[in-house]
Amino acid sequence: MKRALMILIFFVALILIWEGLFRARIWSPVLVPGPLSVGRYLDGAILDGTLWHATVVTMRRLLFGYFLGIACGLPLGLLTARFKFMEDTLGIVALGLQTLPSVCWVPLALLWFGQTEAAMMFVVIMGTLWSVVIATDNGVRTVPPIYAQAARTMGSSQFHTWVTVIVPASLPFIVSGMKQGWAFAWRSLMAAEIYVTILSGFGLGHLLHYGRELNAMDQVIGIMLVIIVIGLLADKILFSPWERFLHRRWGTMRQ
Amino acid sequence: MMAVHEELQNVPPEKLVVEGVSKWFRTRRATMHALDNISLNIREGEFVCLVGPSGCGKSTLLNIIAGLEAPDSGRVLADGKPVTGPGRDRMVMFQESALFPWLDVMGNLMFGLKLKPNLTNKERHEVAEYYLQLVGLQSFLHANIHELSGGMKQRVALARALAPNPRVLLMDEPFAALDAMTREQLYRDIQEIWQKRRKTIIFVTHNVREAACLGDRVLLFSTHPGRIQEEFGIGLPRARDINSVDLAKYSAQITRSLKRHLHLEMAEAAG
Numbered sequence: 018m019k020r021a022l023m024i025l026i027f028f029v030a031l032i033l034i035w036e037g038l039f040r041a042r043i044w045s046p047v048l049v050p051g052p053l054s055v056g057r058y059l060d061g062a063i064l065d066g067t068l069w070h071a072t073v074v075t076m077r078r079l080l081f082g083y084f085l086g087i088a089c090g091l092p093l094g095l096l097t098a099r100f101k102f103m104e105d106t107l108g109i110v111a112l113g114l115q116t117l118p119s120v121c122w123v124p125l126a127l128l129w130f131g132q133t134e135a136a137m138m139f140v141v142i143m144g145t146l147w148s149v150v151i152a153t154d155n156g157v158r159t160v161p162p163i164y165a166q167a168a169r170t171m172g173s174s175q176f177h178t179w180v181t182v183i184v185p186a187s188l189p190f191i192v193s194g195m196k197q198g199w200a201f202a203w204r205s206l207m208a209a210e211i212y213v214t215i216l217s218g219f220g221l222g223h224l225l226h227y228g229r230e231l232n233a234m235d236q237v238i239g240i241m242l243v244i245i246v247i248g249l250l251a252d253k254i255l256f257s258p259w260e261r262f263l264h265r266r267w268g269t270m271r272q
Numbered sequence: 273m274m275a276v277h278e279e280l281q282n283v284p285p286e287k288l289v290v291e292g293v294s295k296w297f298r299t300r301r302a303t304m305h306a307l308d309n310i311s312l313n314i315r316e317g318e319f320v321c322l323v324g325p326s327g328c329g330k331s332t333l334l335n336i337i338a339g340l341e342a343p344d345s346g347r348v349l350a351d352g353k354p355v356t357g358p359g360r361d362r363m364v365m366f367q368e369s370a371l372f373p374w375l376d377v378m379g380n381l382m383f384g385l386k387l388k389p390n391l392t393n394k395e396r397h398e399v400a401e402y403y404l405q406l407v408g409l410q411s412f413l414h415a416n417i418h419e420l421s422g423g424m425k426q427r428v429a430l431a432r433a434l435a436p437n438p439r440v441l442l443m444d445e446p447f448a449a450l451d452a453m454t455r456e457q458l459y460r461d462i463q464e465i466w467q468k469r470r471k472t473i474i475f476v477t478h479n480v481r482e483a484a485c486l487g488d489r490v491l492l493f494s495t496h497p498g499r500i501q502e503e504f505g506i507g508l509p510r511a512r513d514i515n516s517v518d519l520a521k522y523s524a525q526i527t528r529s530l531k532r533h534l535h536l537e538m539a540e541a542a543g
Contacts, residue, residue, distance in 0.1 A: 166364070167364070169340065170358040171384035172359070173387055181383070185372070186374060188374060266376075266417075266418075267418060268417075
């Protein structure tokens with residue numbers, strides 16, 4: 018309760034400082050709109066449905082591409098960790114592509130897929146995939162061999178050991194890889210949405226882009242706030258429960 | 273004639289037979305002769321301790337009996353059948369607990385039980401609870417592994433190894449990392465469980481006194497290459513106390529022998 022109050026006070030203070038700076042008229046109100054006008058913009062965007070619509074479009078691209086990326090990355094990471102041949106081929110490719118900033122996929126995606134949903138999806142998948150492959154590979158390699166030995170003496174077959182021992186034992190790595198993949202995917206999707214207009218759906222990036230075109234700073238800041246809130250929520254909803262579970266089970270929680 | 277017949281009947285069958293097992297470890301730099309022509313018979317229900325300096329290959333032999341490693345020559349028979357891989361009839365308890373940190377205590381016990389067919393889940397739970405009770409941890413059913421002390425972890429590991437009801441228990445220095453008090457308690461516990469559940473146990477240790485306390489037989493290993501140097505029968509009644517004077521005599525005898533072999537080896541190496 019006390020903690021919630023603290024948080025509330027902090028953010029109210031932040032908004033008050035913002036309002037104060039706005040009223041002091043140090044900068045042009047066109048460049049620095051006050052919290053009230055940003056609030057008015059958000060209110061309007063919520064009421065006429067544009068904000069909701071854009072959020073749905075963006076989240077659909079993001080979640081769909083993200084989970085597809087994980088679904089491909091996890092087994093590929095297991096393969097590179099298991100087979101020397103895969104390590105020497107796919108492993109090197111994954112390592113190389115992971116160092117490529119995922120925004121760099123945007124031009125290629127547009128040339129390949131045109132201005133379509135597929136292009137957006139492709140960018141998100143490329144952002145997610147390689148991080149997950151590398152993290153899974155890393156995680157599997159750090160699993161103490163004694164776990165697999167113990168499982169085998171208990172009658173676990175090769176495949177069963179992979180599913181019930183190796184994968185759960187590397188969960189801490191896999192989850193942090195998923196988190197990194199999420200961050201990459203989210204950033205590259207925003208870049209792609211700002212960069213190009215996809216006629217099949219206007220996402221949050223487009224709203225941001227048109228805010229600039231229309232010189233509507235209240236819209237720019239409003240959408241930025243929405244993007245921040247989505248990022249926070251994703252962290253709290255998607256990853257926090259996992260991380261809490263891992264910390265509790267592995268005993269890595271800081272007191 | 274009858275008496276002889278009866279006597280023959282009463283001899284427990286050979287549970288494990290190790291026949292001329294040798295093992296080399298090859299690295300880029302050197303080849304190490306880890307085990308040299310080891311032969312060994314272990315009867316049903318016997319408690320055998322393998323003792324020797326570190327690097328004498330006693331853990332390797334245990335792994336070969338477990339089926340986790342293959343010998344370069346020779347073979348191991350379990351109940352007359354050659355060992356080709358790990359099996360539920362020969363459960364291993366490792367030096368570090370090897371418990372799965374992503375599962376709680378119950379989950380760890382259930383891991384092996386779930387792999388055992390012909391049991392309902394309810395029965396599996398009952399079995400798991402029984403063995404947790406046997407090691408005195410029934411109130412830690414849903415504890416996380418990291419919340420347990422070292423001794424408790426090894427108790428859970430013991431319960432996990434016992435739960436699928438293996439006939440043979442292979443223990444690789446399971447108490448080495450524990451403090452003396454905890455260890456003493458576990459010596460009592462393991463003897464009690466062994467008597468109650470009639471397991472065949474092979475116990476690897478470098479602690480001579482521990483070996484004398486637990487084993488019916490103590491096999492002394494020498495290094496380079498690993499050989500069984502000497503065998504000692506420990507004719508003391510159970511349950512034995514690690515601090516008893518009688519036990520000290522046995523352990524002194526084994527220690528003397530161990531030192532003699534070490535000196536011989538060093539002289540050989542120097543010469």
